[in-house]
Amino acid sequence: MTHTTTHSDHDYEQVIGEKLNDAQLRTNLRSAMDTLIHKRKDLLEDRYPEWEQLRTMGQNAKLKVLSQLDSYVQKFEENATKNGFVVHYANTAKDANEIIYNLAKERGVERILKGKSMASEEIGLNQYMKEKGIVAKETDLGELIIQLIDEHPVHIVVPAIHKNRHQVGKIFQEKLGAPLESEPEKLNGIARKHMRGEFEGFKMGISGVNFAIANEGAIWLVENEGNGRMCTTACDIHVAICGIEKMVESFEDASILNNLLCPSAVGVQITCYQNIITGPRQEGELDGPKEAHIILLDHNRSNILADEKYYKALSCIRCGTCLNHCPVYDKIGGHAYLATYPGPIGVVITPQLFGLDNYAHIANLCSLCGRCGEVCPVKIPLPELIRDLRAEKTHEGRGVVRGYKDTKHSKLEELGMKAFAKLASNGTLWRAAMAMSSTFAPLGKVFGHYTPVLKKWLRYREMPKVQGSLHAEVKKLPGVIYE
Amino acid sequence: MRVYFFATCLGEAVFSQTALNCIKLLQREGVEVIFKKDQTCCGQPSYNSGYYEQTREIVLHNVRLFKEDHPIIVPSGSCVGMMAHDYLELFEGHKAYEEVKNFSLRVYELAEFLDKKLEVRYTDLGAPIKVTWHSNCHALRVSKVIESAKKIISQLSNVELVPLQREEECCGFGGTFAVKEPEISNAMVQEKIHDIESRQVEYVLSADAGCLLNISGAMAKVRSKTKSMHFYDFLAQRVGLGV
Ligand code: SF4
Numbered sequence: 243m244t245h246t247t248t249h250s251d252h253d254y255e256q257v258i259g260e261k262l263n264d265a266q267l268r269t270n271l272r273s274a275m276d277t278l279i280h281k282r283k284d285l286l287e288d289r290y291p292e293w294e295q296l297r298t299m300g301q302n303a304k305l306k307v308l309s310q311l312d313s314y315v316q317k318f319e320e321n322a323t324k325n326g327f328v329v330h331y332a333n334t335a336k337d338a339n340e341i342i343y344n345l346a347k348e349r350g351v352e353r354i355l356k357g358k359s360m361a362s363e364e365i366g367l368n369q370y371m372k373e374k375g376i377v378a379k380e381t382d383l384g385e386l387i388i389q390l391i392d393e394h395p396v397h398i399v400v401p402a403i404h405k406n407r408h409q410v411g412k413i414f415q416e417k418l419g420a421p422l423e424s425e426p427e428k429l430n431g432i433a434r435k436h437m438r439g440e441f442e443g444f445k446m447g448i449s450g451v452n453f454a455i456a457n458e459g460a461i462w463l464v465e466n467e468g469n470g471r472m473c474t475t476a477c478d479i480h481v482a483i484c485g486i487e488k489m490v491e492s493f494e495d496a497s498i499l500n501n502l503l504c505p506s507a508v509g510v511q512i513t514c515y516q517n518i519i520t521g522p523r524q525e526g527e528l529d530g531p532k533e534a535h536i537i538l539l540d541h542n543r544s545n546i547l548a549d550e551k552y553y554k555a556l557s558c559i560r561c562g563t564c565l566n567h568c569p570v571y572d573k574i575g576g577h578a579y580l581a582t583y584p585g586p587i588g589v590v591i592t593p594q595l596f597g598l599d600n601y602a603h604i605a606n607l608c609s610l611c612g613r614c615g616e617v618c619p620v621k622i623p624l625p626e627l628i629r630d631l632r633a634e635k636t637h638e639g640r641g642v643v644r645g646y647k648d649t650k651h652s653k654l655e656e657l658g659m660k661a662f663a664k665l666a667s668n669g670t671l672w673r674a675a676m677a678m679s680s681t682f683a684p685l686g687k688v689f690g691h692y693t694p695v696l697k698k699w700l701r702y703r704e705m706p707k708v709q710g711s712l713h714a715e716v717k718k719l720p721g722v723i724y725e
Numbered sequence: 726m727r728v729y730f731f732a733t734c735l736g737e738a739v740f741s742q743t744a745l746n747c748i749k750l751l752q753r754e755g756v757e758v759i760f761k762k763d764q765t766c767c768g769q770p771s772y773n774s775g776y777y778e779q780t781r782e783i784v785l786h787n788v789r790l791f792k793e794d795h796p797i798i799v800p801s802g803s804c805v806g807m808m809a810h811d812y813l814e815l816f817e818g819h820k821a822y823e824e825v826k827n828f829s830l831r832v833y834e835l836a837e838f839l840d841k842k843l844e845v846r847y848t849d850l851g852a853p854i855k856v857t858w859h860s861n862c863h864a865l866r867v868s869k870v871i872e873s874a875k876k877i878i879s880q881l882s883n884v885e886l887v888p889l890q891r892e893e894e895c896c897g898f899g900g901t902f903a904v905k906e907p908e909i910s911n912a913m914v915q916e917k918i919h920d921i922e923s924r925q926v927e928y929v930l931s932a933d934a935g936c937l938l939n940i941s942g943a944m945a946k947v948r949s950k951t952k953s954m955h956f957y958d959f960l961a962q963r964v965g966l967g968v
Pocket of ligand 1: 560564587617619620621622
């Protein structure tokens with residue numbers, strides 16, 4: 243997947259068709275999503291009577307920072323520097339990759355170990371390093387699985403959720419030469435043994451950041467396997483990639499968000515490892531990296547921040563629950579979005595990060611059912627933002643999303659909608675159209691001249707029966723004022 | 726009491742019998758119904774496709790048509806979500822905002838109106854029956870009127886309501902979504918049908934024409950044994966109105 247190519251409607255149709263027909267994928271996704279949904283629901287019912295208040299607090303904590311992001315970033319930089327971090331700014335994906343590459347090159351590092359980081363996916367770090375002759379190895383179990391088969395994460399929290407344990411066993415057998423297993427404990431054992439070997443004597447570790455705490459100049463990393471702790475402490479050089487929107491003001495705010503993150507992501511109160519990192523190894527300390535770097539990544543986030551509505555999307559804490567609850571995501575899986583970030587939040591931010599012209603089709607991948615907005619722990623109005631994205635495509639929005647000017651959208655649809663609006667704002671025309679389109683009134687009316695529509699509808703559904711003229715019947719009803 | 730009745734575009738085109746039953750349900754409570762002949766559609770198809778300018782024209786048509794200070798009764802939680810909530814969003818910062826707001830505040834979904842404003846008490850006249858229920862997404866999450874419909878069902882003593890396992894999951898209609906992404910939409914509705922059939926009930930009910938058009942159309946195509954019915958047709962029958 244490259245981010246600069248335009249993904250045509252045809253590409254999408256093809257990949258969506260493929261995924262929908264992949265019975266194994268569909269079964270795996272369905273059962274995984276059901277588990278995640280139920281674990282979250284049960285936990286919230288049992289333990290979080292004040293979830294709604296917590297959501298509001300989390301939302302406020304993020305919006306407060308976003309309203310003055312510049313100054314919080316600056317404060318973070320000052321405090322982090324005091325703590326001994328080296329803070330870098332990366333405007334583009336390329337900048338970020340170059341910083342990491344140069345750090346590695348200067349220190350003669352040929353192998354980098356990575357903890358889970360969606361930002362590193364966003365910038366295409368692994369590919370970049372590969373081209374430069376440096377191996378970037380994933381250490382997160384899910385990431386490891388998909389790296390072995392040369393895939394991208396299918397989900398932002400659980401990257402290999404589309405594979406079941408039997409499939410994982412096969413992958414380990416084929417790629418790691420392990421005996422064929424399917425028990426989770428045994429699979430974990432295989433991965434652990436493999437990773438232990440990798441961690442031996444490694445020099446440079448990469449991580450993401452969950453919360454960057456401005457008041458303290460510290461970063462907070464949430465994980466479940468301990469590999470993140472290894473990547474950030476057992477090396478000589480630790481580099482954290484941090485989207486600038488990860489900023490929070492204080493530990494208190496980070497704690498609130500952490501309390502929203504873990505239940506939303508995997509239905510637990512807290513994960514096994516919570517790493518709070520305040521800088522490199524200090525004098526007299528026994529472990530920790532000799533150097534600690536933080537890359538503050540913009541990559542078009544400033545554009546998002548500048549818009550009156552889209553800026554809310556930067557509140558995202560990447561919990562993934564909007565994906566878990568999305569009726570489109572659970573049918574097609576993350577790869578069908580042809581983007582780093584899939585699901586509802588992916589639909590919202592992908593065009594902003596990579597251009598709407600490159601991702602015109604992605605705005606269609608939503609039925610506007612509203613479930614994502616209902617579950618989002620920081621109350622991002624995802625459905626509204628997706629609808630606005632469609633308005634960007636039709637040039638009736640605010641004209642703020644990158645690449646909207648060159649975005650293709652259906653002229654046929656535009657004609658249909660214009661005709662529809664004309665009819666729907668004039669009673670006489672409307673009644674005439676209703677009378678005329680007696681064969682298939684609702685869709686005929688809704689889509690005007692957008693004729694292929696009928697065929698698409700009838701592919702999976704019978705024609706509805708038209709029940710005749712409502713007006714004539716209403717007039718006959720005693721007592722109704724027909725005016 | 727006088728109310729406006731807004732049949733919705735699907736009520737006018739396909740569910741006209743349902744629209745008539747809705748009017749009768751209102752009249753049964755002594756409410757006087759005004760039916761504006763120039764009524765059209767709430768504008769959701771163009772709105773959800775991102776045609777905001779076009780949609781504003783439709784909104785203003787409606788706002789000016791239903792201008793007297795009567796409640797506007799709509800038999801669709803989805804259209805109510807649009808008219809009571811999305812209209813305001815669409816007109817935020819616009820000079821007609823107050824006018825639109827005055828309209829939006831008067832919009833009620835029928836079950837909501839029957840339950841909350843008229844506080845109906847029904848006696849069930851039908852034979853014992855098992856049904857299940859599909860919640861329309863916008864009725865559930867935007868206009869939030871599902872509770873009223875369920876409260877009314879609970880008054881029907883011979884009706885056993887068997888919940889769906891995936892009641893709150895979208896059926897895949899989503900207006901234009903169903904034709905823009907027909908394959909995904911089909912995958913969604915098939916999951917819904919599967920759920921419905923596994924409940925072993927006589928009917929699946931929903932108070933939304935769009936979902937029903939989708940679910941019943943797809944059920945007919947796969948020759949499902951379960952039947953579908955609009956909630957207001959069902960209700961009218963149970964209380965001795967309707968046909
Ligand atoms: S948008 Fe909300 S629900 Fe989705 S990943 Fe971000 S925080 Fe979680």
